[in-house]
Amino acid sequence: MTSPQVDLHATLDTLLQQIGLELAFVDVTQENGIAGLREQVLAIAGALDSPADVPEPIRQAVTAARSWLDERSAADSRFTAETITSFNEWHSWLATALTAWAHGQSCAAVPAGWSVVAAPSAVTPPATTPTAAPARAAAIAPADDTFQDQKVDVSVTAGDTELVQLFCAEAQDLLQDIEQGVLVLEANPSDSTTINTLFRAFHTFKGNVGVMNLVVLQQLTHELESLLDAARRGTFQLGRESFDVILAGEDVLKRYVEEMSKLLGSNEQKTTIPLPIPRLIAKVRGLLAQGRSAAPAAAPAQAAPAATPPATPAAPAAAKPQPAAAPAPVAAPVPAPVVAEKVAPAPVKPPQPTAVPAPAAVTPVPVPAPPTSAAPVQESADIASAASAPKAQQRSSASTSSGIVRVDTLKLDSLIDLVGELVIAQSMVVQNTEVTTLTDGHLSRSLGQLRGITSDLQRTAMSLRMVPIRNTFQKMARLVRDLALQQGKDIQLVLQGEDTELDRTIVEELGDPLIHMIRNSADHGIEPVEQRLAKGKDAAGTITLRAFHQGGFIVIEIKDDGRGLNPDRIRAKAIERGLIRAEDSLDEESIFELIFAPGFSTAEQVTDLSGRGVGMDVVRRNIEKMRGSVEIQSEVDRGTTFTISLPLTLAIIEGLLVGVGDQRYIVPTLSVRESFRPLPGMVSTVQGRGEMVSVRGRLTPMLRLGRHLNTPSRATDPTQGIVVVVESGQESRCLFVDELIGKQEVVIKNLGDMFRNQTEFAGAAILGDGRVGLILDINSLVKLKSKNGDTAA
Amino acid sequence: MKPTTHQHATSQSAVAALPGKYLTFTLGDESYGIPVLKVREIIRLCPVTAVANMPEHVKGVINLRGKVIPLVDLRAKFRLPIGTDNERNCIVVTQIAAPSGGTRLYGIVVDGVEEVANFVAEDIEPTPDFGGALDAHFITGMAKSGSAVKTLIDLDKISSEDGTIPIRELKDLHS
Numbered sequence: 026m027t028s029p030q031v032d033l034h035a036t037l038d039t040l041l042q043q044i045g046l047e048l049a050f051v052d053v054t055q056e057n058g059i060a061g062l063r064e065q066v067l068a069i070a071g072a073l074d075s076p077a078d079v080p081e082p083i084r085q086a087v088t089a090a091r092s093w094l095d096e097r098s099a100a101d102s103r104f105t106a107e108t109i110t111s112f113n114e115w116h117s118w119l120a121t122a123l124t125a126w127a128h129g130q131s132c133a134a135v136p137a138g139w140s141v142v143a144a145p146s147a148v149t150p151p152a153t154t155p156t157a158a159p160a161r162a163a164a165i166a167p168a169d170d171t172f173q174d175q176k177v178d179v180s181v182t183a184g185d186t187e188l189v190q191l192f193c194a195e196a197q198d199l200l201q202d203i204e205q206g207v208l209v210l211e212a213n214p215s216d217s218t219t220i221n222t223l224f225r226a227f228h229t230f231k232g233n234v235g236v237m238n239l240v241v242l243q244q245l246t247h248e249l250e251s252l253l254d255a256a257r258r259g260t261f262q263l264g265r266e267s268f269d270v271i272l273a274g275e276d277v278l279k280r281y282v283e284e285m286s287k288l289l290g291s292n293e294q295k296t297t298i299p300l301p302i303p304r305l306i307a308k309v310r311g312l313l314a315q316g317r318s319a320a321p322a323a324a325p326a327q328a329a330p331a332a333t334p335p336a337t338p339a340a341p342a343a344a345k346p347q348p349a350a351a352p353a354p355v356a357a358p359v360p361a362p363v364v365a366e367k368v369a370p371a372p373v374k375p376p377q378p379t380a381v382p383a384p385a386a387v388t389p390v391p392v393p394a395p396p397t398s399a400a401p402v403q404e405s406a407d408i409a410s411a412a413s414a415p416k417a418q419q420r421s422s423a424s425t426s427s428g429i430v431r432v433d434t435l436k437l438d439s440l441i442d443l444v445g446e447l448v449i450a451q452s453m454v455v456q457n458t459e460v461t462t463l464t465d466g467h468l469s470r471s472l473g474q475l476r477g478i479t480s481d482l483q484r485t486a487m488s489l490r491m492v493p494i495r496n497t498f499q500k501m502a503r504l505v506r507d508l509a510l511q512q513g514k515d516i517q518l519v520l521q522g523e524d525t526e527l528d529r530t531i532v533e534e535l536g537d538p539l540i541h542m543i544r545n546s547a548d549h550g551i552e553p554v555e556q557r558l559a560k561g562k563d564a565a566g567t568i569t570l571r572a573f574h575q576g577g578f579i580v581i582e583i584k585d586d587g588r589g590l591n592p593d594r595i596r597a598k599a600i601e602r603g604l605i606r607a608e609d610s611l612d613e614e615s616i617f618e619l620i621f622a623p624g625f626s627t628a629e630q631v632t633d634l635s636g637r638g639v640g641m642d643v644v645r646r647n648i649e650k651m652r653g654s655v656e657i658q659s660e661v662d663r664g665t666t667f668t669i670s671l672p673l674t675l676a677i678i679e680g681l682l683v684g685v686g687d688q689r690y691i692v693p694t695l696s697v698r699e700s701f702r703p704l705p706g707m708v709s710t711v712q713g714r715g716e717m718v719s720v721r722g723r724l725t726p727m728l729r730l731g732r733h734l735n736t737p738s739r740a741t742d743p744t745q746g747i748v749v750v751v752e753s754g755q756e757s758r759c760l761f762v763d764e765l766i767g768k769q770e771v772v773i774k775n776l777g778d779m780f781r782n783q784t785e786f787a788g789a790a791i792l793g794d795g796r797v798g799l800i801l802d803i804n805s806l807v808k809l810k811s812k813n814g815d816t817a818a
Numbered sequence: 819m820k821p822t823t824h825q826h827a828t829s830q831s832a833v834a835a836l837p838g839k840y841l842t843f844t845l846g847d848e849s850y851g852i853p854v855l856k857v858r859e860i861i862r863l864c865p866v867t868a869v870a871n872m873p874e875h876v877k878g879v880i881n882l883r884g885k886v887i888p889l890v891d892l893r894a895k896f897r898l899p900i901g902t903d904n905e906r907n908c909i910v911v912t913q914i915a916a917p918s919g920g921t922r923l924y925g926i927v928v929d930g931v932e933e934v935a936n937f938v939a940e941d942i943e944p945t946p947d948f949g950g951a952l953d954a955h956f957i958t959g960m961a962k963s964g965s966a967v968k969t970l971i972d973l974d975k976i977s978s979e980d981g982t983i984p985i986r987e988l989k990d991l992h993s
Contacts, residue, residue: 733870779888
């Protein structure tokens with residue numbers, strides 16, 4: 026114990042010297058210095074966090090200093106004459122006290138004015154603090170609603186744009202690490218590697234916000250960091266409350282970062298957003314104070330992490346005397362808001378509602394919260410994240426060390442463009458008629474080598490667009506945790522194949538549909554625990570999210586073992602909504618398809634999660650936009666599986682090249698059902714104009730592409746041309762073209778803003794001869810209203 | 819229309835009316851100028867892929883070394899006679915502001931490129947009021963160059979109007 030003790034005193038001495046220096050240079054109404062001072066006071070607080078034998082007066086003094094700083098930064102972040110005087114006094118007092126402590130002597134009590142007001146009744150602010158700022162009020166307030174959201178500045182200084190951009194990008198990564206880490210820890214609260222990772226993430230974040238001079242955020246991150254630091258040293262046992270606080274803190278930081286990056290992209294001059302930072306800080310401090318006094322006794326006894334918070338509130342009450350006089354111990358009032366907090370969230374959705382002890386909220390004396398009200402919910406969430414735990418853990422340690430370079434996506438896109446140009450230029454050289462007549466062996470070897478390198482380069486460039494689906498999947502872990510908590514269900518999320526790589530654009534677009542479907546599974550699919558037990562299933566429902574390659578597609582499967590889709594109910598609902606008629610006979614597959622119809626919802630009860638009848642149709646539309654498809658398999662009481670198939674990349678499609686007049690168009694092969702040269706008599710007309718082709722006994726409307734696109738067509742008689750049957754969704758249509766030229770893989774190019782209002786073409790591609798070919802938008806051609814299309818024919 | 823009010827209408831045009839270097843080119847018998855900073859390159863005429871159902875002056879799209887860029891015929895846009903193609907005809911590839919932010923490439927067919935001229939403030943006169951005889955809202959000024967007059971135009975303004983063709987009801991697509 027001697028050596029860490031000596032170290033501690035050495036550290037404290039250094040810090041004290043730095044504070045002395047800092048104080049020597051501060052000036053009234055000046056801002057600079059306050060951040061540095063804060064950093065050092067916080068460092069002292071951090072150093073004093075863990076040792077058990079820190080004399081109470083020293084702790085009180087540090088707390089007092091922190092509250093002064095809080096108050097100053099809540100006001101105008103400037104020193105006042107009073108603050109400087111107090112700090113100078115404080116500095117010399119602390120120096121004496123620390124020396125006394127180091128020599129094993131007892132130190133003097135803190136001067137009367139310093140201690141934070143002990144009891145809520147004694148609201149007279151100490152003489153040294155000139156104004157009763159909101160932050161001060163927050164630090165002592167007993168009830169939750171006293172904590173005002175703090176307005177936080179998010180404005181970006183013009184010159185800082187680049188710095189802010191970097192900050193935001195890095196912050197997003199760190200926050201994601203934090204979220205994952207917490208979910209891992211929930212399953213296994215004593216996992217020291219993850220605690221360390223989390224601690225480091227917060228530490229880095231704190232450093233970053235420090236560079237950005239975001240004092241308020243720095244405070245919050247510091248508090249969270251100290252919480253984790255205590256957990257890391259084993260003096261604090263992480264539990265449900267701490268995880269909630271950390272996640273809440275992460276949410277606050279995330280909101281801030283999001284607002285900031287939004288501001289970056291716009292010219293908006295919005296400067297502040299309200300964030301519940303003071304409340305969170307008070308909560309973290311409360312937890313720490315509570316944990317510190319409870320830890321020695323309670324920690325070893327607690328095998329189950331969920332039991333920690335409910336068990337501890339009694340301890341501070343016993344350990345600290347109830348505050349009565351003004352110079353009372355500062356630590357005692359702090360747990361009070363925590364208890365109030367703990368009681369407040371409990372009624373959210375307790376499975377077995379217990380009477381909420383109302384007096385607890387009003388008395389400053391900590392009262393044990395009812396442990397039963399929260400426990401089952403906690404358990405379920407713990408299990409929910411258990412499945413993803415081991416992998417997430419490996420990743421978080423891996424991601425810190427892997428060499429990843431951040432690249433602007435615009436640069437990436439232009440690189441890919443350039444490689445595309447290179448490939449075309451290379452083929453132009455190789456296919457040049459002059460070059461092909463040359464018989465020099467040397468040249469042909471070199472050309473072969475050039476071709477090889479170019480295609481390697483192209484493959485590598487394309488792979489830059491591919492990212493693993495991991496991040497999107499991990500977001501779902503948090504979603505399921507929150508859903509399970511909200512609904513009091515027991516849900517386990519199993520992730521498989523997170524390393525499957527998808528086109529960056531697809532991964533981005535996939536997030537929303539996935540959230541929707543996972544919500545549906547958790548809300549409608551997985552039954553409440555009692556129902557599951559009654560059916561003889563495991564109490565814990567399982568949602569499996571799986572990604573894998575299959576035949577040139579990426580398949581994403583969302584599978585739950587819930588109640589499954591009930592065809593009879595869907596049918597009844599569809600009839601009620603007028604989607605089908607009562608006499609329609611549909612097979613099971615078509616009935617399941619109905620849930621994708623707009624305005625369809627079978628949830629008996631609309632919850633705030635899902636069931637409002639928007640959703641599945643949007644999901645399908647989003648997925649079809651990416652040229653993918655969704656399928657459903659379901660069995661009553663066994664569960665439902667949604668299977669999403671997506672193309673490997675959005676950048677390349679396989680197309681059927683068709684010729685009309687002197688123009689060539691590309692029809693995506695995915696939409697083509699068949700093509701043939703019609704025999705005489707296959708095409709019949711209605712009113713002499715509307716043309717129909719009989720395809721396997723089904724009459725399908727025919728659209729003459731040449732007329733529709735104002736391109737003079739060579740073939741006028743249907744038997745001279747080719748009919749291509751295309752389909753989109755349930756509908757199909759025949760496109761009449763002059764000829765089929767071939768099949769070709771093409772790189773899709775955007776047509777650009779100028780053509781944004783036309784609906785005929787989905788994009789363009791460079792064809793083999795260097796000319797531009799247009800890709801037909803089959804969806805809009807198939808669904809073309811007859812007044813627009815067929816009257817022209 | 820007075821140039822001052824016009825400058826308020828589009829922030830881009832205010833830049834175009836400033837003195838500086840302009841690329842001048844001919845359309846029929848007339849001479850026009852655009853800020854040289856907007857010009858990316860000048861290329862020969864190349865095969866154009868027509869895009870159906872677009873206004874007459876939108877010729878279609880071309881392949882600029884792997885990029886698909888729109889091509890506009892300003893002669894059709896300004897209702898000038900379109901002469902036969904000759905070897906002086908070329909495409910000026912310009913870089914203009916995109917409505918969605920950033921810049922985009924935009925090709926214009928011209929009868930011939932003249933020179934890069936430096937216009938000082940005294941050379942540039944505000945757009946005269948044509949009394950409604952023509953639509954002058956994309957003209958940012960008139961520049962005197964010797965005895966000739968060059969019309970300075972705002973490409974951002976012109977291109978932003980090109981996309982305005984009748985919009986079909988979007989919901990038809992999803993019905």
